[in-house]
Amino acid sequence: MHRSEIVLFLCLLVSCSSDATKELGGNYFLRIEGESTNEILNHEPNKNGIPPAILNYNFNDSFIIAEQKPNKFNDVMHDDSIEYRNGRKALYYWIILKHKNKLVGPMNEVEFKAARNKYKVPDHLVLKSVYY
């Protein structure tokens, strides 16, 4: 095996075994582990985040917004009492008010639009893929 091939192999090995994280401010971060496990967590224990699977998200100084498609079962890392009113095949939306550590969700699309108005989430803060 050539030296360059060994380096490439090692790089691939490292990229497969480590999670990517993006800091979102207010102690929250997005953990990208795989399509069904992407989630938003808080560095502080006992602070709720958004359970998997996060499909799209965005954030600014005040808010984190996210679109989520829940997994078949609730995740142990998150609030186990979350109810998905429209079943687990539907899409749900969440807003985190960073300065208040307040989590609003899961919401349907109509509720999300109303909540954006209520909390004055700017229109230009649009959802984008976690891989963007």
Place this chain on the structure above:
Amino acid sequence: MREFVCRMNQIDISISEENLLNYSQGFLDIYKNAYKLLATGSVSNSKNQLIKLVTDYNCNELEIGMINFSNKINEDELYTYIASFDADLIGINKINDQIELVEFGTKHILCPLAQNAEKFLDALLSVVQFYSSFTIDEDVSDNQDQACSVAKECSMLAGGVRYLSFYKLLIGCYS
């Protein structure tokens, strides 16, 4: 302050008929609880009506636009802090009783909000009444003429035109 509490507890939310079934009870409760004030059982001896409000009533859920109240009163040499506005703090100036928006961290005055606590509560009540005249599906800042007119009215209740910039921001008057 009692009138503020009484009138806040009478505020109801409205929903457009087309979206009546789209909202869960849990979601509607966020809106309802944002204006509901329940007595804590404590009675403050303070003469300041804002301090009395956050001591005598549970204000943890009280949200008026981007203003979030808290039951935790913090203070330093210059201010008694009773709420926050986004990341910044709303404080009662200990020297002149004026209500001011203070930048988090630097403690710079961002803008004055009202001449005193009573006037601030009057202005806030007017803001809430304006919000509640819309269904929860509507954006209150869509009608700019109306939003700007209410912002001006609130600034007058707060003590004059010097308070206008805050109410424009709170209500969403962009002109």
